Amino acid sequence: MDSRKRTILQALTENYISSAEPVGSRTLAKKYNLGVSPATIRNEMADLEELGFLEQPHTSSGRVPSDKGYRFYVDELMSRAPIGYQLRERIRSTYQSRVRELEWFIHQTAKLVSDITGYPSIVLAPSWEQGIFSALQFVGMDDDRALLIMRTADGLTQNKTVSIPKELSLVQLNALAQDFSRQFAGVAIGDLQNYVLDPLSTSLLEHVELWQTVLGWFLSEGSDEERMTVAGPLSILNYPEFNDINKVRRVLGFLEQDKAVEQIVHLHPADGVMALIGSEMSIEDIQDCSVVTASYRIGQTVVGRVMVVGPRRMQYAYVMTVLEVVSDELSQALKWA
Amino acid sequence: MDSRKRTILQALTENYISSAEPVGSRTLAKKYNLGVSPATIRNEMADLEELGFLEQPHTSSGRVPSDKGYRFYVDELMSRAPIGYQLRERIRSTYQSRVRELEWFIHQTAKLVSDITGYPSIVLAPSWEQGIFSALQFVGMDDDRALLIMRTADGLTQNKTVSIPKELSLVQLNALAQDFSRQFAGVAIGDLQNYVLDPLSTSLLEHVELWQTVLGWFLSEGSDEERMTVAGPLSILNYPEFNDINKVRRVLGFLEQDKAVEQIVHLHPADGVMALIGSEMSIEDIQDCSVVTASYRIGQTVVGRVMVVGPRRMQYAYVMTVLEVVSDELSQALKWA
DNA sequence: ATTAGCACTCGATTGTTGAGAGTGCTAATA
DNA sequence: TATTAGCACTCTCAACAATCGAGTGCTAAT
Numbered sequence: 110m111d112s113r114k115r116t117i118l119q120a121l122t123e124n125y126i127s128s129a130e131p132v133g134s135r136t137l138a139k140k141y142n143l144g145v146s147p148a149t150i151r152n153e154m155a156d157l158e159e160l161g162f163l164e165q166p167h168t169s170s171g172r173v174p175s176d177k178g179y180r181f182y183v184d185e186l187m188s189r190a191p192i193g194y195q196l197r198e199r200i201r202s203t204y205q206s207r208v209r210e211l212e213w214f215i216h217q218t219a220k221l222v223s224d225i226t227g228y229p230s231i232v233l234a235p236s237w238e239q240g241i242f243s244a245l246q247f248v249g250m251d252d253d254r255a256l257l258i259m260r261t262a263d264g265l266t267q268n269k270t271v272s273i274p275k276e277l278s279l280v281q282l283n284a285l286a287q288d289f290s291r292q293f294a295g296v297a298i299g300d301l302q303n304y305v306l307d308p309l310s311t312s313l314l315e316h317v318e319l320w321q322t323v324l325g326w327f328l329s330e331g332s333d334e335e336r337m338t339v340a341g342p343l344s345i346l347n348y349p350e351f352n353d354i355n356k357v358r359r360v361l362g363f364l365e366q367d368k369a370v371e372q373i374v375h376l377h378p379a380d381g382v383m384a385l386i387g388s389e390m391s392i393e394d395i396q397d398c399s400v401v402t403a404s405y406r407i408g409q410t411v412v413g414r415v416m417v418v419g420p421r422r423m424q425y426a427y428v429m430t431v432l433e434v435v436s437d438e439l440s441q442a443l444k445w446a
Numbered sequence: 447m448d449s450r451k452r453t454i455l456q457a458l459t460e461n462y463i464s465s466a467e468p469v470g471s472r473t474l475a476k477k478y479n480l481g482v483s484p485a486t487i488r489n490e491m492a493d494l495e496e497l498g499f500l501e502q503p504h505t506s507s508g509r510v511p512s513d514k515g516y517r518f519y520v521d522e523l524m525s526r527a528p529i530g531y532q533l534r535e536r537i538r539s540t541y542q543s544r545v546r547e548l549e550w551f552i553h554q555t556a557k558l559v560s561d562i563t564g565y566p567s568i569v570l571a572p573s574w575e576q577g578i579f580s581a582l583q584f585v586g587m588d589d590d591r592a593l594l595i596m597r598t599a600d601g602l603t604q605n606k607t608v609s610i611p612k613e614l615s616l617v618q619l620n621a622l623a624q625d626f627s628r629q630f631a632g633v634a635i636g637d638l639q640n641y642v643l644d645p646l647s648t649s650l651l652e653h654v655e656l657w658q659t660v661l662g663w664f665l666s667e668g669s670d671e672e673r674m675t676v677a678g679p680l681s682i683l684n685y686p687e688f689n690d691i692n693k694v695r696r697v698l699g700f701l702e703q704d705k706a707v708e709q710i711v712h713l714h715p716a717d718g719v720m721a722l723i724g725s726e727m728s729i730e731d732i733q734d735c736s737v738v739t740a741s742y743r744i745g746q747t748v749v750g751r752v753m754v755v756g757p758r759r760m761q762y763a764y765v766m767t768v769l770e771v772v773s774d775e776l777s778q779a780l781k782w783a
Numbered sequence: 784a785t786t787a788g789c790a791c792t793c794g795a796t797t798g799t800t801g802a803g804a805g806t807g808c809t810a811a812t813a
Numbered sequence: 814t815a816t817t818a819g820c821a822c823t824c825t826c827a828a829c830a831a832t833c834g835a836g837t838g839c840t841a842a843t
Contacts, residue, residue, distance in 0.1 A: 134837080135836075168791075169838090
């Protein structure tokens with residue numbers, strides 16, 4: 110892999126990323142002054158194809174980077190785009206708000222990223238189950254309804270409006286909640302269910318079913334439901350590789366399923382900004398896509414990810430820079446705990 | 447418009463709704479035993495076309511109902527589909543839950559309707575601005591954050607986590623909130639902003655900007671943001687009239703805009719179940735769609751709508767029945783106030 | 784090692800043709 | 814007078830052939 114091959118691969122990849130058309134030897138020779146003739150480039154391209162970095166859609170059309178080609182481009186060739194002042198300010202100002210709600214941050218982030226990059230974006234919220242339980246509290250709303258608030262050690266909260274069981278008063282409920290909080294503070298929320306209630310606390314034992322119900326609300330409905338936020342899914346339609354209605358169906362369908370996206374994270378749990386190219390994800394529905402993902406934190410712990418989904422010929426350099434900055438700023442903004 | 451024309455229009459419409467193919471005279475004569483020959487039907491169809499009920503995609507293809515034709519079919523010809531026992535039960539059971547959160551009901555409804563009908567559905571939540579203000583309350587979360595709860599006379603609540611201004615304590619905030627609640631209970635939330643704060647209450651006057659901020663949160667971010675819920679948008683891709691990527695873009699794009707949908711409601715604010723066919727809505731992006739909409743209530747007041755968007759050849763009878771039942775059950779479930 | 788030259792391949796575009804579905808009109812029929 | 818059989822006509826669609834052009838691989842010359 111000599112330096113000329115590298116130059117050619119880089120030029121070809123960048124040209125294809127911006128044009129979406131297979132790139133021929135003549136085009137390369139003309140646009141980038143490589144100092145060699147098309148014929149030479151043809152030879153080099155033939156070599157690059159043999160090495161697996163390029164592909165030909167059909168005999169005698171230009172070449173296109175293979176997944177391996179993109180990978181090499183991202184890892185070795187591409188120069189990371191610098192972030193502009195205006196863009197950085199735009200990102201910062203998004204998070205300057207008095208609202209202190211996780212959900213709000215998640216939504217804003219998703220919109221922002223999709224807007225800036227022009228690709229669909231996904232933001233994965235902190236997994237509720239992995240949070241550390243801290244306290245439970247009831248606030249009366251009216252005669253038969255109460256607001257139930259759960260808090261984690263990170264300072265995250267979630268609340269639900271529920272109907273009060275007839276046999277209990279609000280005061281009793283809160284007494285129970287205090288008991289409960291004292292007993293289980295520090296336990297991971299996902300594990301709460303498995304804990305046998307401490308036989309010493311008679312007040313809790315009497316109401317085992319109640320606590321099961323309460324936990325059920327937070328665990329099932331509260332967490333999974335809103336864990337994933339997608340913004341700008343339709344921007345995928347702007348890219349010519351998705352002119353086929355079936356591809357559109359597969360990609361948009363994929364973006365609708367919460368679970369599918371978690372697969373990606375599961376398979377590639379690395380920290381920081383990372384690109385996943387086409388088949389590297391081994392998920393059929395998005396074979397024609399690449400994903401760039403970045404993690405964000407609350408305090409020191411990685412709690413969620415920001416992702417961008419686009420065609421394989423994604424603007425990797427730009428998107429990776431944006432995600433780096435966004436996930437940084439988001440982590441900063443979430444330092445409220 | 448004699449009875450034979452009516453029969454033919456009905457048969458043709460129903461055939462087209464289920465086949466999506468222009469219907470010819472031979473097909474009609476064969477499938478529905480009308481007792482006349484294709485030639486006669488051709489004459490009748492020519493008449494129906496002249497009257498504006500039918501259209502021909504091109505000379506010598508079968509006919510297709512025009513918007514006027516669908517309108518006549520919906521108003522005069524179609525027999526309302528009865529609802530099955532199982533379906534009714536499915537709808538009922540959806541609303542049997544201890545969760546008492548408006549948002550939850552809205553989401554469930556949207557999913558349910560899209561699932562049952564096979565078309566995208568939209569649910570419009572009660573307009574927060576039109577609710578009657580009842581009370582405001584702060585609940586402390588930790589040192590610098592509080593949960594702000596607003597309640598309407600209908601029993602709806604909305605809450606936000608906010609950071610506490612440094613110069614105020616939680617106790618002070620709640621004293622102010624009580625003052626505020628006493629003074630403005632009964633006022634429409636949308637009007638709150640316009641009220642000059644009562645000069646008698648000195649405690650309030652001191653913190654005018656604070657209340658402006660508080661109101662700002664509820665009015666701008668809280669209300670519009672989540673007013674519209676869409677479920678199952680991709681089911682539109684199952685219908686052959688949306689094989690064209692540009693039509694898909696327009697319809698899905700329309701479904702993404704909150705504001706556009708409110709246009710429909712604005713133009714056709716009628717109560718009860720209603721079908722809007724193609725050009726009747728005069729919204730370009732959904733010229734090729736029909737919409738069925740139904741209103742639901744909290745108590746006696748209509749507060750929102752459930753809508754289904756589909757191709758013009760929608761299964762009107764079925765969808766209208768479903769929406770009637772769903773909006774009924776939803777209204778029942780919301781009778782908690 | 785590079786490059787000019789050239790034959791060759793393959794997709795995309797255009798034009799042609801034939802089949803099929805459906806019509807409108809006319810003349811015959813009940 | 815209303816209906817119908819018959820027929821010529823129109824229009825779409827699929828299949829096929831012809832042409833064009835971008836781009837290649839190979840060979841021979843530099």
